[in-house]
Amino acid sequence: MSTITGLTCRECGQEYPIAPLHVCETCFGPLEVVYDYDSIRQQLTREVIESRPRSLWRYRELLPVSGEPTVGLHSGFTPLVKADRLAAYFGVKELYVKDDSVNHPTFSYKDRVVSVAISKAMEFGFDTVSCASTGNLANSVSAHAARAGLRCFIFIPADLEQGKIIGSTIYGPRAVGIRGNYDDVNRLCSEIADKYGWAFVNINIRPYYTEGAKTYGFEIAEQLGWRLPQHVIVPTAGGTILPKVAKAFEELKKVGLIEGSVRPKIYTAQAAGCAPVIHALHKGSDLIVPVKPNTIAKSIAIGNPADGYYVLRAVRDSGGWGEAVTDAEIVEGIQILARTEGIFTEPAGGTTVAVTKKLIEQGRIPRNESIVICITGNGYKTIEAVVNDVESPFEINARLQEFDELYRSLAPTTTPALGASELH
Amino acid sequence: MREKFYLTYPPVLVKEPILYLLTKKFNVVTNIRGANVSHDMGLLALEIEGAQEEIDQSVSWLREQGVTVEPIEKNVIE
Numbered sequence: 001m002s003t004i005t006g007l008t009c010r011e012c013g014q015e016y017p018i019a020p021l022h023v024c025e026t027c028f029g030p031l032e033v034v035y036d037y038d039s040i041r042q043q044l045t046r047e048v049i050e051s052r053p054r055s056l057w058r059y060r061e062l063l064p065v066s067g068e069p070t071v072g073l074h075s076g077f078t079p080l081v082k083a084d085r086l087a088a089y090f091g092v093k094e095l096y097v098k099d100d101s102v103n104h105p106t107f108s109y110k111d112r113v114v115s116v117a118i119s120k121a122m123e124f125g126f127d128t129v130s131c132a133s134t135g136n137l138a139n140s141v142s143a144h145a146a147r148a149g150l151r152c153f154i155f156i157p158a159d160l161e162q163g164k165i166i167g168s169t170i171y172g173p174r175a176v177g178i179r180g181n182y183d184d185v186n187r188l189c190s191e192i193a194d195k196y197g198w199a200f201v202n203i204n205i206r207p208y209y210t211e212g213a214k215t216y217g218f219e220i221a222e223q224l225g226w227r228l229p230q231h232v233i234v235p236t237a238g239g240t241i242l243p244k245v246a247k248a249f250e251e252l253k254k255v256g257l258i259e260g261s262v263r264p265k266i267y268t269a270q271a272a273g274c275a276p277v278i279h280a281l282h283k284g285s286d287l288i289v290p291v292k293p294n295t296i297a298k299s300i301a302i303g304n305p306a307d308g309y310y311v312l313r314a315v316r317d318s319g320g321w322g323e324a325v326t327d328a329e330i331v332e333g334i335q336i337l338a339r340t341e342g343i344f345t346e347p348a349g350g351t352t353v354a355v356t357k358k359l360i361e362q363g364r365i366p367r368n369e370s371i372v373i374c375i376t377g378n379g380y381k382t383i384e385a386v387v388n389d390v391e392s393p394f395e396i397n398a399r400l401q402e403f404d405e406l407y408r409s410l411a412p413t414t415t416p417a418l419g420a421s422e423l424h
Numbered sequence: 425m426r427e428k429f430y431l432t433y434p435p436v437l438v439k440e441p442i443l444y445l446l447t448k449k450f451n452v453v454t455n456i457r458g459a460n461v462s463h464d465m466g467l468l469a470l471e472i473e474g475a476q477e478e479i480d481q482s483v484s485w486l487r488e489q490g491v492t493v494e495p496i497e498k499n500v501i502e
Binding site for chain 1: 460492
């Protein structure tokens with residue numbers, strides 16, 4: 001039985017039926033899914049959830065689909081790693097890494113939102129799914145469309161490097177490179193979504209798509225033993241995930257799955273080369289001034305985030321904060337996570353790690369409270385970001401003596417992981 | 425044709441009658457659906473109605489003036 005009752009405008013409150021709509025006809029505000037929480041409270045218990053397969057669909061009553069899920073059956077339920085070595089490095093007591101770099105099937109948190117979006121698109125009867133993307137989103141839409149047997153169109157800027165789209169085109173979508181600047185590409189995609197009646201996952205299916213991001217928050221709570229952390233650091237690009245993590249925590253309380261008074265403080269992380277939300281946050285403004293991105297963190301380089309305002313609101317409501325870090329700090333963040341916890345993340349994750357470090361050093365995040373760092377993507381997709389910052393292999397002939405000499409010359413100055421002296 | 429846009433005005437243009445000039449210059453009907461204007465920025469949710477060519481020229485002219493013009497969905501490239 002469906003637990004959603006309709007859509008409502010986030011700005012003016014006007015109500016709409018469950019349909020592929022995303023913008024309020026009156027005020028142009030974004031639409032949000034409405035749930036029957038009383039019904040969910042009756043149906044959904046910890047025991048029911050824990051009895052289900054380990055995927056994002058174990059929280060299906062809190063997702064905007066009807067009936068049995070059909071797409072993304074193995075997406076979600078990624079590890080929540082207790083990161084003791086990283087905690088020691090930062091000098092904090094209790095630290096976790098929520099690791100969507102190993103999300104199925106395309107190694108980013110996008111597999112969550114796309115699973116829900118395409119499931120909903122199939123319910124609506126669409127036969128074609130689409131998106132505009134330079135990376136993770138296109139990978140995920142292409143893979144899920146292939147698995148579901150749907151037609152798929154991917155729109156990319158025409159000058160995007162070939163290597164960036166193989167992770168999508170391998171799944172067999174039609175990929176279309178669009179000549180023009182990003183503003184032109186954005187406008188064309190909105191027009192295509194309107195004209196062709198396709199399920200554009202982050203345009204006309206957006207209210208449903210974004211709901212998939214809540215599962216990241218649900219899982220954090222369940223994996224902590226049905227409790228909430230005190231501090232959560234989330235990267236911000238379009239602004240989908242952070243407000244939905246906040247919503248997830250609130251919903252868990254609302255339907256009685258979480259007790260207690262902990263209100264997690266939520267922090268937003270951006271790259272200094274694309275930090276429109278951080279600028280507004282630090283200025284105390286509600287207005288997000290668009291920027292032209294200039295950072296290695298391409299997957300979060302969105303100059304005018306669709307849900308930026310809602311990120312600001314969620315951060316402020318939670319009592320959290322946010323910071324931006326330079327590209328050099330981002331690379332350092334990637335290395336720190338790899339060398340303490342064995343997790344290789346993309347620059348978005350490096351940003352989150354580096355921002356966490358900065359917030360701890362500023363004293364904004366206390367060292368004796370529980371912290372979760374949100375890692376949303378995989379470093380194997382963005383090797384070029386760190387290629388100049390890792391040690392090149394040494395080369396020797398196949399003789400033991402040469403290795404002995406090399407080994408003597410290395411020890412004790414070079415270590416493959418952070419040395420004890422670097423750990424607090 | 426009707427298209428929905430977000431217009432972002434930089435501080436230097438906040439006091440300029442941009443929409444008045446736009447409708448004098450092009451054969452389009454504008455309809456403001458939402459606005460938030462401060463001393464350092466203006467944000468407008470706007471519907472523009474007219475022939476496709478007139479809308480396209482309107483968008484190009486607004487951008488030439490220094491206004492950021494985006495679809496109502498803002499950045500959809502993720």
